[in-house]
Amino acid sequence: MTEPRKPIVEMPLRVRYHECDGQGIVFNANYLAYVDMAMFEVERALFGSHEAALARGVDVVVAESNLRYRAPCRYDDELVVAVFLNHLGTTSLIVDFEIIRGGDVCTEVKTRYVFVDPATLKKAAPPASVREEYAAFLPVQAD
Template sequence: MFKLEMRVRDYECDLQGVVNNSVYQNYLEHARHEFLLSKQVNFPELARQGIDLMVLRAEVDYKSPLRPHDDFYVTVDVEREGRIKIVFVQNIYHKEDDQLIIAARTYGAAIQNGRPMKGLKELDVLFDDEFTHSISM
């Protein structure tokens, strides 16, 4: 399980004093990119080769809000769905008490020339069962 620690910045909050719903997508995406980097998946190099890692669908359950200066962490795990889709199972937790803030599932695929790719070998490292990693930002 990958874990990325972060802190809410003031400008990410709306007039109600809580993190705006759209900002959570940024947190989730940033954690996915850091996860890929930690597994040595070279996202920019794949793009240069014409292989795009694309989000196909995002499911987000909002459980509790984050507020300015809250410390939190995002977890990332992966599952395969069929031969093409990768599911990023992500949760956001309040760091102080491990309260679940967001439960999300983001479905993605490798796309080349507008078509989904089967069995991209560069992504096999995502399914290494022995991998555990945590970083702070």
């Protein structure tokens, strides 16, 4: 049995008018923008800022994203993007995002990131101190 997941961050946001399509619903690509914004909040929570993460010799790039739309979001909706660490590998991590409105999950996003050296942008294992920061948010497996 798995313990309830602990989010790394929960980022509030309000849907802006220009993020919606002609049907009045958030345009699908904007959900990835919300996720990207939330990952910068993760770096802020874990390392202080994106620049501080880079100074520790690590950056991440997106390798894959999968989205599941469960309910439409609209202009002026108040949302929360909850960020959960799903998996921490040697050179990658999988992050789950839940975009929530009023307690209901509207969109689920699963993104695989690859750790890269900030100077070369080549795949590289993160320093142990960075792994430890992320590992604190791995799901706990109960016996």
